[in-house]
Amino acid sequence: MVVLASPLLRIDRLTKRYPGVTALDGLTIELPRGLVGLVGANGAGKTTMFRMLLGISKPTEGSIEVCGIDVAKDPIGVRSRLGYMPEHDCLPLDQTAADVVSTFGELSGLPARAARQRASDILDLVGLDEARFRPIGGFSTGMRQRTKLAQALVGDPELVLLDEPTAGLDPLGREEMLALVARLGTFGISVIMATHLLDDVQQVCDHVVMIDAGRLVVSGGTDSLLERTGLVTVDVGVRGDELVAGLVLVGLAAVAEDGLVEVTVEGNHQMDLLRDVIAERGLPLYRLSTRLTSLDEVFLRLAGTQS
Amino acid sequence: MSMAGAGAVYDRGYRPYDGSRGRRGAATFALYKASIRRALGLRRTWRQKFAPFVLLGIVTIPAVVNVGIGYVTRDRLDNKIEIITYRNYVGVSSALLLFVALVAPDVMCPDRRQKVLPLMFARPLTGVDYVIAKVGAIGSILFAFSFLPQVVLFVGNMLVSDSAGKYFTGHLDILWRVPVTVLMLAAFYAVVGVAIGSLTDRRIVAGSAVIGLLLITSIASSVMVGEIVNGHGSIAALVNVLSLPLYLRDLVFLGHIDPTSPLAGVSNGGLFAVATYVAILLVGVGVLLQRYRWVEH
Numbered sequence A: 001m002v003v004l005a006s007p008l009l010r011i012d013r014l015t016k017r018y019p020g021v022t023a024l025d026g027l028t029i030e031l032p033r034g035l036v037g038l039v040g041a042n043g044a045g046k047t048t049m050f051r052m053l054l055g056i057s058k059p060t061e062g063s064i065e066v067c068g069i070d071v072a073k074d075p076i077g078v079r080s081r082l083g084y085m086p087e088h089d090c091l092p093l094d095q096t097a098a099d100v101v102s103t104f105g106e107l108s109g110l111p112a113r114a115a116r117q118r119a120s121d122i123l124d125l126v127g128l129d130e131a132r133f134r135p136i137g138g139f140s141t142g143m144r145q146r147t148k149l150a151q152a153l154v155g156d157p158e159l160v161l162l163d164e165p166t167a168g169l170d171p172l173g174r175e176e177m178l179a180l181v182a183r184l185g186t187f188g189i190s191v192i193m194a195t196h197l198l199d200d201v202q203q204v205c206d207h208v209v210m211i212d213a214g215r216l217v218v219s220g221g222t223d224s225l226l227e228r229t230g231l232v233t234v235d236v237g238v239r240g241d242e243l244v245a246g247l248v249l250v251g252l253a254a255v256a257e258d259g260l261v262e263v264t265v266e267g268n269h270q271m272d273l274l275r276d277v278i279a280e281r282g283l284p285l286y287r288l289s290t291r292l293t294s295l296d297e298v299f300l301r302l303a304g305t306q307s
Numbered sequence B: 001m002s003m004a005g006a007g008a009v010y011d012r013g014y015r016p017y018d019g020s021r022g023r024r025g026a027a028t029f030a031l032y033k034a035s036i037r038r039a040l041g042l043r044r045t046w047r048q049k050f051a052p053f054v055l056l057g058i059v060t061i062p063a064v065v066n067v068g069i070g071y072v073t074r075d076r077l078d079n080k081i082e083i084i085t086y087r088n089y090v091g092v093s094s095a096l097l098l099f100v101a102l103v104a105p106d107v108m109c110p111d112r113r114q115k116v117l118p119l120m121f122a123r124p125l126t127g128v129d130y131v132i133a134k135v136g137a138i139g140s141i142l143f144a145f146s147f148l149p150q151v152v153l154f155v156g157n158m159l160v161s162d163s164a165g166k167y168f169t170g171h172l173d174i175l176w177r178v179p180v181t182v183l184m185l186a187a188f189y190a191v192v193g194v195a196i197g198s199l200t201d202r203r204i205v206a207g208s209a210v211i212g213l214l215l216i217t218s219i220a221s222s223v224m225v226g227e228i229v230n231g232h233g234s235i236a237a238l239v240n241v242l243s244l245p246l247y248l249r250d251l252v253f254l255g256h257i258d259p260t261s262p263l264a265g266v267s268n269g270g271l272f273a274v275a276t277y278v279a280i281l282l283v284g285v286g287v288l289l290q291r292y293r294w295v296e297h
Helices: A046-053 A075-081 A097-107 A112-125 A141-153 A171-186 A198-204 A222-228 A237-249 A267-280 A295-306 B024-040 B046-072 B086-113 B127-160 B164-170 B174-198 B203-225 B235-239 B244-254 B269-291
Strands: A009-018 A021-031 A035-039 A061-066 A082-085 A159-163 A190-195 A207-212 A215-221 A231-235 A254-257 A260-264 A287-291
Touching: A009 A046, A021 A046, A021 A061, A021 A207, A021 A215, A035 A171, A035 A198, A046 A061, A046 A159, A046 A190, A075 A082, A082 A141, A097 A112, A097 A141, A097 B024, A112 A141, A112 B024, A141 A159, A141 A171, A171 A190, A171 A198, A190 A198, A198 A222, A198 A295, A207 A222, A207 A295, A215 A222, A215 A295, A222 A295, A231 A267, A237 A254, A237 A260, A237 A267, B024 B046, B024 B086, B024 B127, B046 B086, B046 B127, B086 B127, B086 B174, B086 B203, B086 B244, B127 B164, B127 B174, B127 B269, B174 B203, B174 B244, B174 B269, B203 B235, B235 B244, B235 B269, B244 B269
Parallel strands: A035 A190, A035 A207, A082 A159, A159 A190
Antiparallel strands: A009 A021, A009 A061, A207 A215, A231 A260, A231 A287, A254 A260
């Protein structure tokens, strides 16, 4: 029985070794339901992780539970609840979108009539209602990506695995795809989106998992990651060096650049310290602004720290 | 409030599915149906429909002609003309190997070439299910294309005979011999064709390989067997892949190898034929299971 309160994903000491290379190394994560970004450079182990979530690649060590189901014990049960959108081209080009999505609906276990009906609805949802009877070979990259998303959704999955869903899309297509992904959350469908584009994750996901060379870098809420690693920019005129010295004394990291002081602040307590240093030294405060770092910066800093 | 009559556009959103849902069996059957549709060119252009149905017409013509002649000569009590027997008709059906060369690669190769397999195996489907669906689809079509003309022949002969009831009761053995031999033929060609189709992602290569296997083994067998003297053939006749199911047909219809066949007179020839047939089937299935052992360890 699947308990809805169970976490979306529970991974315990997951390791995958190939001859001469360790793709995943002792990964332990628990993810809540919602929109999750799986972030890492090319070759970080994202696709390997997806293959193991689907039960088509067996871990060397460790265990995986998807929606409360042990993948090793019931891979078919897991795959009945998942939708998967691979990164690479994977569609039969000589068939129509309606036929392909309908067939994949049936392959997901839906009766033929229901699969046809849902294929129509889902193609409508992803914006391909008018093109659904055209062969996929004539589709643009954006339309093919939408078709790939439609086939992942047609089986009404609890969780959709999206591997680089915006790859190859122009800026407009990318925005539309991200808007579609964001909508999935409102339908109660959880998403794990693997990408190396951290902007995409920052725009859409509630939770981020960063992996690098098969190891976990960090896992946490998107907002909390950005808040915890935020920078504060302070303009105290020509007395920037004096502020830096005062901040260093109380244990805050700060640098003066181009007449501005950039202070690394983690949490409200350190913000109070910054305020106190400025007040105690009687520094003129022309500007104080919080600058949240991007996920790129978080990734580079944390991955760099680990290595 | 928007008016439907004014051409309002509605966002229907997403509707969850709460109906019944199958697992492996349903997924396998869905792939089986999709493969049959593809093989017969259904939901595709007329060009894709042309070859299968023309071939069905060709293999049915002898039955229609035979029944026609039987009708024309129905009043000649002394010497009724029969141009083809049920046993010989199974040999006509061996021409369906051409169909296999054309269709099996089309059913197998694009899945690999267009990288559709990862999408399929992300469903409640295993490699074994995939093989069952594909072999089942090609085998079912071959069975139907081999069996339907025999049904035409049987029903036609029965109707033009003096007494349909007598004809039926007099040919009860046909009711099991034909399905059994046709099933053996269909299973053999389906496994061989699909296994070869699984080895490459290029249809033309797979199709040529099927035809090549047919021609090369046929020629090699003829050269090795040489001239049949006094009804003594050679064990080398078993090299001919095309003819192999026909030796089993003879065993079913005659109870022994046909004395005019290249395998005639070979000691335990029938046993060797069955063993070779089973061995090729097992090799074919083994190749398929290996190629679609999708879960990596």
